Amino acid sequence: MRDRHLLFYKPYDVLTQFTDAASEGGASRRTLKDYIDVPDVYPVGRLDRDSEGLLLLSNNGRLQHQLSDPKFQHPRTYWVQVERIPTEADLIPLRQGLVIQDYRTRPAKAELLVEEPSLPPRDPPIRFRKNVPTAWLEITLTEGRNRQVRRMTAAIGFPTLRLVRVAIATLTLTGLELGQWRDLTSEEMTTLRKACKI
Incomplete structure (x- = not known):
């Protein structure tokens, strides 16, 4: 085969x-x-x-x-829509590795995207809250534990609303x-x- x-x-x-x-x-x-x-x-x-x-x-x-x-x-890259807008300082724990549940994550690459990425609309759409702005991050991990990205953004106070994997290795x-x-x-x-x- x-x-x-x-x-x-x-x-x-x-x-x-x-x-x-x-x-x-x-x-x-x-x-x-x-x-x-x-x-x-x-x-x-x-x-x-x-x-x-x-x-x-x-x-x-x-x-x-x-x-x-x-x-x-091997790297995996995600575009992550989060509640509220993180500062550079907020992203430092992601870049250094942080403890979630019972383990410490490896350092990740984490950047605030300047523009919303061009993606098809999600069905159903994410919940919209008029008084809560959202931002998009690009996060690259070299490990892939269960619900890791969601747990990482929640741990720094920015819950994930939408998660799209855009790359695996090359x-x-x-x-x-x-x-x-x-x-x-x-x-x-x-x-x-x-x-x-x-």
Whole structure:
């Protein structure tokens, strides 16, 4: 079986799995099966149901391990809409690493975006509060624990309203529409293999 590597622009409210075991007897939730009809590929890492953005799927176990295991420190970049507008000083704990739950995060790159990124509207839209401004951050992690970005922004007092992953290692959302997938190009694959040393 030849290797397959897919990029998918995951919409909000889609589970990062092909089946929904919890839906038996209840309302069914959207899964990857609603968008991708390629057999035997599996998500590399997770993206929460209430998050959007880039998801890599592969049938290559070695590549999955390299990109998923935090010890390899492959970067993941997110655009994060938060409540209120953080200052440079507010972002320092993200850049230094902070304690959330029972662990200390690795230092992250964190920048305030000057302009709102060009993204498709979220369905449903985030809650709008007239008296509470929002801002967009770009955060790059080299680890990916459960709900880590949300916990990090909450810990510094700026709750996450919308979270979109825009890059995994050398791969980006560029050229993908919401809900669309495509195979990696040979050039993307070569660059990714170099980054993963495989």
